[in-house]
Amino acid sequence: MALSPNFLDELRVRTPIASLVGRRTRLTKSGRNWKGCCPFHNEKSPSFYVYDDHYHCFGCGAHGDAVSFVMQSEGAGFMEAVERLAGEAGLEVPKPTPQAAARDRTARDLHAVMASAEASFIRRLHLPEGRPALDYLLRRGLTPETIREFGIGWASGTRGAIAGDLTPEGVSASQLLEAGLVREGDRGEAPRDFFFNRVMFPIRDRRGRTIAFGGRILGDGQPKYVNSPETPLFSKRRALYNLDRAKEAAFRGARVLAAEGYMDVIALHQAGFGGAVAPLGTALTEEQLQELWHLHPEPVLCFDGDAAGGRAAARVAMLALAQLAPERTLRLATLPGGEDPDTLIAKSGARGFQAVLDAAQPLSEALYTLIAGNTQPTTPEARAALRHKLEEAARTIPDKTLAGEYRRTLLERFFAARPRPGSKPPPPRITRRAPDPLAAREDAARCALTILIANPWLIPQVEEALGSLELPGGPATRLQNAFASWLSGPHALDSASLIAHLAQTGENDALAWAMRPEGLPQAAQPNTQPGDAENGWWHFFIRLRGEAALIDDQRAAERDWVETNDPGAALRLQRLTEALAAQRRGEADTAEGDGSFA
Numbered sequence: 001m002a003l004s005p006n007f008l009d010e011l012r013v014r015t016p017i018a019s020l021v022g023r024r025t026r027l028t029k030s031g032r033n034w035k036g037c038c039p040f041h042n043e044k045s046p047s048f049y050v051y052d053d054h055y056h057c058f059g060c061g062a063h064g065d066a067v068s069f070v071m072q073s074e075g076a077g078f079m080e081a082v083e084r085l086a087g088e089a090g091l092e093v094p095k096p097t098p099q100a101a102a103r104d105r106t107a108r109d110l111h112a113v114m115a116s117a118e119a120s121f122i123r124r125l126h127l128p129e130g131r132p133a134l135d136y137l138l139r140r141g142l143t144p145e146t147i148r149e150f151g152i153g154w155a156s157g158t159r160g161a162i163a164g165d166l167t168p169e170g171v172s173a174s175q176l177l178e179a180g181l182v183r184e185g186d187r188g189e190a191p192r193d194f195f196f197n198r199v200m201f202p203i204r205d206r207r208g209r210t211i212a213f214g215g216r217i218l219g220d221g222q223p224k225y226v227n228s229p230e231t232p233l234f235s236k237r238r239a240l241y242n243l244d245r246a247k248e249a250a251f252r253g254a255r256v257l258a259a260e261g262y263m264d265v266i267a268l269h270q271a272g273f274g275g276a277v278a279p280l281g282t283a284l285t286e287e288q289l290q291e292l293w294h295l296h297p298e299p300v301l302c303f304d305g306d307a308a309g310g311r312a313a314a315r316v317a318m319l320a321l322a323q324l325a326p327e328r329t330l331r332l333a334t335l336p337g338g339e340d341p342d343t344l345i346a347k348s349g350a351r352g353f354q355a356v357l358d359a360a361q362p363l364s365e366a367l368y369t370l371i372a373g374n375t376q377p378t379t380p381e382a383r384a385a386l387r388h389k390l391e392e393a394a395r396t397i398p399d400k401t402l403a404g405e406y407r408r409t410l411l412e413r414f415f416a417a418r419p420r421p422g423s424k425p426p427p428p429r430i431t432r433r434a435p436d437p438l439a440a441r442e443d444a445a446r447c448a449l450t451i452l453i454a455n456p457w458l459i460p461q462v463e464e465a466l467g468s469l470e471l472p473g474g475p476a477t478r479l480q481n482a483f484a485s486w487l488s489g490p491h492a493l494d495s496a497s498l499i500a501h502l503a504q505t506g507e508n509d510a511l512a513w514a515m516r517p518e519g520l521p522q523a524a525q526p527n528t529q530p531g532d533a534e535n536g537w538w539h540f541f542i543r544l545r546g547e548a549a550l551i552d553d554q555r556a557a558e559r560d561w562v563e564t565n566d567p568g569a570a571l572r573l574q575r576l577t578e579a580l581a582a583q584r585r586g587e588a589d590t591a592e593g594d595g596s597f598a
């Protein structure tokens with residue numbers, strides 16, 4: 001069965017190859033890439049390298065992408081490997097039909113048609129007929145270099161202009177119609193140009209191929225913007241303007257942010273914010289959120305400071321909750337009233353917009369205000385209704401641990417806003433006896449280490465963080481050192497192998513100390529879900545690390561992420577940022593050892 005290149009591209013984008021390979025062999029950073037011992041032949045010195053989209057062994061010559069790795073490591077056939085990876089990525093494998101094959105051939109032809117149309121629009125922008133459009137762009141502050149880089153052009157007002165430009169290049173009338181460049185004529189008339197008298201903005205896919213256009217009218221006519229119709233190349237729900245450039249900018253460490261329109265994105269790019277994208281005249285969709293998360297685990301959404309902006313923010317927040325996970329979230333930035341990124345940059349420059357980005361709130365902080373509004377309910381009935389809304393929003397999150405954290409954060413804000421009439425004294429505070437700090441630290445260390453014994457696949461992912469901990473002496477430190485020596489050997493990443501290694505190296509007493517069942521969290525139990533185990537380990541890491549050290553870790557992770565654009569570094573930065581926020585709220589000291597991520 002032949003699968004379309006677009007589907008395979010999407011599958012590869014959604015499958016981080018380093019994480020896939022890391023299930024089979026321990027990988028360590030090597031510059032912007034990863035290296036480790038080859039899983040396909042027995043070697044003691046690492047000669048196996050993993051890059052952004054492929055792997056290569058300089059020892060045995062093994063080479064390929066994510067699909068190839070599953071085929072070689074598990075003996076799977078091509079379709080079996082594709083179906084497994086597609087299931088993990090949430091994609092449906094296309095069914096083999098003659099119609100699908102025909103669509104693939106059509107898509108290849110239409111890409112060439114769209115490239116020719118873009119060249120036509122660019123040429124007309126620099127003819128006398130396009131001079132008003134060019135003047136408009138220059139008045140808006142765009143430089144000639146930016147206009148050229150974004151491929152901005154002009155659609156003529158002359159009937160049949162696009163057909164006249166493209167027909168000599170061999171483009172047929174049916175191709176013009178299928179590409180969305182013309183529309184059917186009324187009552188048997190000849191097809192008409194889809195775009196008339198408009199500034200033209202090419203819309204490209206993540207590979208930089210033009211798949212559609214957006215056209216802006218000059219003056220005050222309506223509609224101000226018109227996008228290409230749905231075509232075999234273009235789906236408005238899935239596409240993001242400037243996705244191809246934002247992908248490259250994100251790879252170099254740029255902040256990923258979503259604005260409202262074409263001119264906002266172009267102004268942001270010109271001001272140095274290369275990770276900007278925009279939906280195409282509609283609110284962000286579920287598919288577009290997924291595209292944003294492919295670029296970065298915590299993109300920033302920019303909204304106007306007026307009522308409409310507040311409604312848009314609330315709508316996107318509720319949509320995002322159903323897709324949140326510990327490794328992906330959002331930040332929300334609110335622009336001053338009456339401003340959009342384009343006008344704000346024109347007035348205040350890049351520094352003014354950077355201040356808006358710096359003030360962006362994590363979704364967990366912004367959500368309460370989005371739901372409750374700016375006024376607090378005072379009657380029991382109104383407060384009960386608000387509490388139901390907050391709890392319902394938290395239940396929307398599919399990850400149970402994360403949902404519990406959101407519920408707790410929202411209810412903390414809810415109870416902090418409880419009205420307190422002056423005639424009533426505050427409720428009495430319950431004083432708890434302070435726990436023994438050394439005993440509490442030993443208990444947290446035991447829980448963290450036991451989670452790793454039950455889930456050794458997690459050790460390579462947290463190796464750096466584990467090594468940074470100063471654990472209490474005795475069995476905790478011995479186990480910490482034993483884990484490091486175990487990783488250096490050619491062991492399978494399973495619990496039985498680790499326990500056998502600990503027994504062989506004389507750590508039976510330390511193992512017994514860690515594995516006694518009293519007080520162990522759920523994350524240390526057999527058959528724990530991977531997400532719960534990972535969240536549990538980071539919970540105890542927070543309790544053991546301390547605020548000053550967390551700040552240093554956060555800065556180091558940020559530097560690593562900016563320098564390498566490594567997804568692991570981005571996730572580590574997100575974890576440490578959340579950990580630091582939790583530490584400052586006092587959660588790391590007061591949370592019970594239930595294995596949840598505080």
